[in-house]
Amino acid sequence: MASINSRAGKLYIDFRYFGKRCREMTLLEDTKPNRKRLENFVTKLEAEISLGTFHYEKYFPNSKKLGEFQSLELIKETNSHHDASMSFDNFGKLWITEKKPEWRASQIQNVEDIFRIYLNPFFGKMAVNCIKKSLIMKFRGQLVENGNDGKPLSASRINHIMTPLRMVINEASERFEFESPWKNIKPLTVPKSDIQPFDLDEVMQILDNVRTDFKPYYTVRFFTGLRTGEIDGLPWKNVDFQRRQIIINQAIVNGEIGATKTQGSNRLVQMNQLVYDALLAQKTISYGKSEFVFCSKNGSPLNHRNITKRVWYPLLRYLELEKRNPYQTRHTCATLWLAAGESPEWIASQLGHSSSKMLFTVYSRFVPNLTRQDGSALDKVLKEKGLL
Structure with missing residues (x-):
């Protein structure tokens, strides 16, 4: 049985729905006319609950309980529609x-x-x-x-x-x-995905000309292959200078910190010397100011759209390099590792891939020697055996 009560001079309705007690405040002053007005409201509410036609959102669209009861109402409706x-x-x-x-x-x-x-x-x-x-x-x-x-x-x-x-x-x-x-x-x-990696000369050109405060950021992007959400959501607690490792177990998407893209994306990324030095330089900028390695002036995580618009694209225009989105830093890292002869299995683990298959499918055309498209590998072996 619903009741009308008062708190701090305002009326509220007290009733039960799905066996749960509900109290919904109104903006009505505690007066006789207002109580009469609510009595009619409550009578209709109770009738719809009894008939099974009551919907919480219809009566209390701004209630904090709305999400809870919407789920129960949907389940009830599903069960009634065999x-x-x-x-x-x-x-x-x-x-x-x-x-x-x-x-x-x-x-x-x-x-x-x-x-x-x-x-x-x-x-x-x-x-x-x-x-x-x-x-x-x-x-x-x-x-x-x-x-x-x-x-x-x-x-x-x-x-x-x-x-x-x-x-x-x-x-x-x-x-x-x-x-x-x-x-x-x-x-x-x-x-097929538009893979447009930079070559090493272009990478160094970018790093030599980027704004000083963003040089560590793009150095880490180019030489670790971190995804945008992973580097923008990277906290200092996940940077291990002693072991020279970056722990990837979270990412920021649409301003919210959450899990990485897939379970396999959780990984330990090794720092080469360039990355190690870049993170040490960044430490003097943001450590103690924010929990995030790379952050805005007020310590909040970077807004990647804003950075892309204000830093990345203007830099490419200045250097007269073809316009490419910042995700190409990840593709660049993969192709540089492959060209350097790193183990495909190791590269896959660093990028957070479940296997090395994607490396050969996506990146092999950028590294001819890796796929032996020039035939030089067999020629070398034959020469060593004195067969050529």
């Missing part, structure tokens, strides 16, 4: 709620954006069991033509949008026992 007539929108919300413990905050945001911008406007009100293959193909066709805002989308982006759609539909078909329409729908062909 005929698979649950809307795509509602089942998608439930699916995201269930998957959140498995995902990083950035991934959750990415998936929620895909539903909000692309999936729900097209499929939202449809019952999940009414979504046919023809509708899926029509949806993808629209993405190919003009995306959601009239701009063309890349094949990679379209595949990223289609992935949660496939997962939701297949999960719904298994849960509600209907045949999944997702049959023989293959991902679009994605062109």
Whole structure:
């Protein structure tokens, strides 16, 4: 039974929902007219709870309890729709709620954006069991033509949008026992990644001309292969000067510190002399000022978009080098290690790859001697044996 009470001269409603006690404050002064007004509100609230049609968000859209009860309401709605007539929108919300413990905050945001911008406007009100293959193909066709805002989308982006759609539909078909329409729908062909590493002369040209306060930053990027989120989220506690190692176990994405890209990305990165000296130089700048090795003037983590716009691209223009995104520092590091003859297995471990396969697939064309494309390796052996 709900009740109307007062605290600090303001009225609040006290009731139970899903067996939990709820107290929701109002902005109403404790007066007889306002209590009468709330009585009507409470009567309607109790009636909807009894009928099973109550939705917390409808009554208390700004409540701190909203997330907790939205999940319970979705589960209840799922259990009550054994005929698979649950809307795509509602089942998608439930699916995201269930998957959140498995995902990083950035991934959750990415998936929620895909539903909000692309999936729900097209499929939202449809019952999940009414979504046919023809509708899926029509949806993808629209993405190919003009995306959601009239701009063309890349094949990679379209595949990223289609992935949660496939997962939701297949999960719904298994849960509600209907045949999944997702049959023989293959991902679009994605062109190979645009790998544009710098050569060693270009690297040294960049480091000789970059702003002094950013020279340690780009030195570490070029000679460790750290991802942007890994270097921007690197804390001083993870820099071991004694062992000459950098511990990678976190990254910053969209301003939030979280786990690295994959479990295999957690690793120990060895410092060469250039990296060691760069970190010692950086220590005089930021150690004690911030927990992060590389930080802004107020000690907060770097904003990589701002740094790219204000430091990286202007430097490339000044040096008349082809415009390339900062991630090419990672590709550069990989090709330099390969060209120097380092073990592919060691390089893979330093980059946080699970195997060396990607090195040969992605980088081998930049290092002809590694793949023996010139045939010189066999000639050398034959000469040593006196066969040539």
